[in-house]
Amino acid sequence: MLIICSKKKSVHDLMTKKGFSMKVNSIAANYSTPINRKNYAVETKINKAPSNVTNTISYEKLPLGNIYGAKINFTGEQGEKRTLRKALIPRINFEDYKKMTESEKEDFRKKYKVFQYRDDINYLVDNKPEHLAMPLQSEETMDKFIEVADWYNKYKDHPIICLGRSPKWFLNTSLWMKDGLENYDFAAFSGYWYRPDPVDGMIRVKNSGPTQEEYEAYKKYLTDIEADPLSIIIKADKAGEKAIITDYVETGKGFTSYLDVMADIAEDQGVLDKFGKSFDILSIGSLEYTEDRKNLEYKPDPPKVIMPEKLQSYDIGKNLWEQGEIKQEYFDMSRKVFDDMLYNQNSNECRSAFYPHYYWGYFSPNKYKTNNVHDPKEVQELLTHLHSDSPIFDFDPLMSDFRNLLNFRILDALNQRNLLKEKHVTRM
Numbered sequence: 001m002l003i004i005c006s007k008k009k010s011v012h013d014l015m016t017k018k019g020f021s022m023k024v025n026s027i028a029a030n031y032s033t034p035i036n037r038k039n040y041a042v043e044t045k046i047n048k049a050p051s052n053v054t055n056t057i058s059y060e061k062l063p064l065g066n067i068y069g070a071k072i073n074f075t076g077e078q079g080e081k082r083t084l085r086k087a088l089i090p091r092i093n094f095e096d097y098k099k100m101t102e103s104e105k106e107d108f109r110k111k112y113k114v115f116q117y118r119d120d121i122n123y124l125v126d127n128k129p130e131h132l133a134m135p136l137q138s139e140e141t142m143d144k145f146i147e148v149a150d151w152y153n154k155y156k157d158h159p160i161i162c163l164g165r166s167p168k169w170f171l172n173t174s175l176w177m178k179d180g181l182e183n184y185d186f187a188a189f190s191g192y193w194y195r196p197d198p199v200d201g202m203i204r205v206k207n208s209g210p211t212q213e214e215y216e217a218y219k220k221y222l223t224d225i226e227a228d229p230l231s232i233i234i235k236a237d238k239a240g241e242k243a244i245i246t247d248y249v250e251t252g253k254g255f256t257s258y259l260d261v262m263a264d265i266a267e268d269q270g271v272l273d274k275f276g277k278s279f280d281i282l283s284i285g286s287l288e289y290t291e292d293r294k295n296l297e298y299k300p301d302p303p304k305v306i307m308p309e310k311l312q313s314y315d316i317g318k319n320l321w322e323q324g325e326i327k328q329e330y331f332d333m334s335r336k337v338f339d340d341m342l343y344n345q346n347s348n349e350c351r352s353a354f355y356p357h358y359y360w361g362y363f364s365p366n367k368y369k370t371n372n373v374h375d376p377k378e379v380q381e382l383l384t385h386l387h388s389d390s391p392i393f394d395f396d397p398l399m400s401d402f403r404n405l406l407n408f409r410i411l412d413a414l415n416q417r418n419l420l421k422e423k424h425v426t427r428m
Contacts, residue, residue, distance in 0.1 A: 087397035089404040093426040094176055097411040108408045113137070115405060123398040126345035134405055135340030135347055142413045144334040145341065148284060149173035151331050152246075153180045155282070159235040159243040160184035161227055163258060165348060166248035167284060169341055173410050177419050183427070187227040188365040191356030192257040194308070202256050202306040210261060210357035217360040219265050225366055229266035229275040236278045248342055249283035249330070250290055252305040260308035261357075267310065276314035281305050281328040286338035302330040350403040 089111070090096070100108075115121075116132040124132065136142045152160070152167075152174045162171055162184055174180040193209035194202045210218065222228040226235075236243045247255055266275035283303055290303070305328060307315045314325040341347045353365035414420040 087400045087404075089401040092404045092408045092411070094411065094421075094424045095426060097408065097415070105412060108405070109412065112405050112409055115402070118398070120398050123396040124346050124402065125349045125399060128344075130339075131344045131346055134402070134409065135344055136337075136406075136409055136413075139413075141334070141336050141340065142409075145170075145337045145410075146173065146177075146413070146417070146419070148331055148333050148337065149177060149180070152282070153177060155241075155244050156181045157239060158241040159232065159239050161232065161243060161245045161279075162186045163245055163247035163255070164189050165353065166342055167246050169347065169406070169410070170284065171246075173414070176411060176414055176421060176424060178421055180421070185225065185227050187222060187225065188353035188355035189254070189258045190354050191358075192253040193357070194253045194256045194260070194306075196251040196253055196306075202253065202308075204260075204308075209257070210360060214357050214360040215261065215264065217364075218261060218357070219268070221360070221364045221366070222265065224364070228269070229262055229278075230269045230271055233271055233274050233278045243279040244282055245279050246282040246284070249285055249303045249305060250293070252283075252303060255281070255283075255305040256308055259305070259311055263308055263310035272310060276311050277325050280326060283328065283330045284333060285330070286335050286342075287332045288335040289338050289343070302332065304328060304330075346399070346402055347406065350399060350406065 089108075092108075112134050115134045121127075121132055136145055149170045152171060156174075156179070160171070160181065160183075162168060164187075168186070171181065171184050175182075175184075193205050195205055197203045219228065223231070232243045247258075249255055262275070263272060266272040283305065285303055287302065307326070311326070316325070316327055355365055411420065
C-alpha cells in the first residue's frame with residue numbers, strides 16, 4: 001500500500017526543466033474482471049504508456065527474524081548521500097502476523113515500546129520529542145483509533161477512493177477487521193488552488209492550478225489506476241452503491257481542488273452529470289485541533305467540502321445534513337488519535353505520495369510500490385528534474401521499521417480484541 005514518501009517542500013519555482021516524463025505501468029484493476037468502459041458512450045483522450053515499458057521493482061517477503069538488508073541509496077538534505085544502513089524490522093503484514101508465535105509477538109511488543117531509544121532515531125521524518133515514540137501506545141487511544149476504522153466498515157459494500165495519504169492507516173485497519181472492507185483504491189493528490197473565504201466559501205486563486213500538460217498527466221495517472229471519473233461511475237454501477245471519496249478535511253481547500261480537476265476530466269469524458277451523482281464524501285479530522293488553529297480564517301463546524309463550480313448543482317445545499325446528490329459525513333476523532341496518526345508526520349509519511357500538480361508531469365506515484373529505488377542514477381535523475389536540494393525521496397530504513405512496527409501494533413491490538421479477520425490477502 002505504500003507508494004512513496006517525501007518531505008513537504010514547495011519546489012514549484014525550482015522546476016525549470018521541461019519535457020521529462022516518467023514512464024509508468026498501469027496498476028491492475030481491483031476487480032475480478034477489467035472495467036468495461038465500452039458500455040459508456042464516451043470518448044476519452046488517454047495517452048497509453050509505451051508497450052516496451054516494464055516495471056522491474058519488486059518487494060520480496062522477509063522472513064520473521066531476518067534483517068532487512070536492502071541497500072537503498074537515498075540522497076539526503078543538501079545533496080549529501082546518507083550512510084547505507086539496514087532496517088531491523090522485517091515487513092509485517094496480515095499474513096506475517098498470523099504466522100507469528102506468541103514469543104515472537106512478545107518480542108515485537110517490547111521493540112514497540114523502546115523504539116524511541118534507538119541510536120538512529122534522528123533519521124525519522126518528524127523529530128519532535130513527542131513523536132519519537134511509536135503512536136497508539138495506550139489501549140484507550142488504540143480503542144479510539146479502531147473506532148475510526150470501524151466507522152468505515154459501514155461502507156464496505158461501496159467502492160472507496162482514499163484521497164491522499166491521511167486515511168490510509170484507518171482504511172488498512174478496516175481491511176484487517178472482521179466485517180471490514182475488502183478493498184479500496186488509492187489516488188495520490190496533494191496541494192490546492194482554492195482558498196477558503198468566509199463569505200463565498202471557496203475562491204479559486206488566480207494564476208494557479210494545473211497547466212494543460214499537468215492536467216493531461218494527472219488524467220492519465222488516474223485512468224491507469226482506474227480512479228478517474230468514468231471508472232468511479234462504472235465501479236459504483238457494478239456495486240449498486242455510490243462511491244465514497246475520503247480524506248482528512250480541515251478547511252477543505254485541497255478536496256475542492258481535487259474535485260475541480262475531477263470535474264474537468266468528467267466533462268472531457270462526457271460523464272459530468274453521472275459523476276456528480278455517483279459519489280459521496282467521508283471526511284476525518286479533529287474539531288479540537290481545528291479550533292486550536294489560530295491562523296485559520298475559515299473554521300466550518302463540522303468541516304464541509306465546498307463544491308467547485310462545475311459540481312455546485314450537485315451539492316447538498318447550505319445545511320450539511322440536507323438531502324441532496326452529494327452527501328457528506330464527518331468523523332470527529334479523538335485529539336490523541338489525531339496527534340498520533342495525522343499530525344505526527346512519521347505516521348503520515350509512512351504510506352504516502354506527495355503529489356501536488358507541479359509534479360504531475362514529472363513522475364507517477366504508481367511506479368514505486370514501496371521504498372525501493374535501488375539505482376542511484378535514477379534517484380539523481382529525479383532530483384535533477386524535481387528538486388536539487390531537498391529530494392522527494394526521503395524514506396530512510398528507519399521509517400520502514402516504523403511502518404512495520406505500527407503494522408504489528410494494529411494487527412496485535414485487533415487480535416487481542418477478537419476483531420481480526422480469519423483470512424485476508426494483502427494487496428501488493
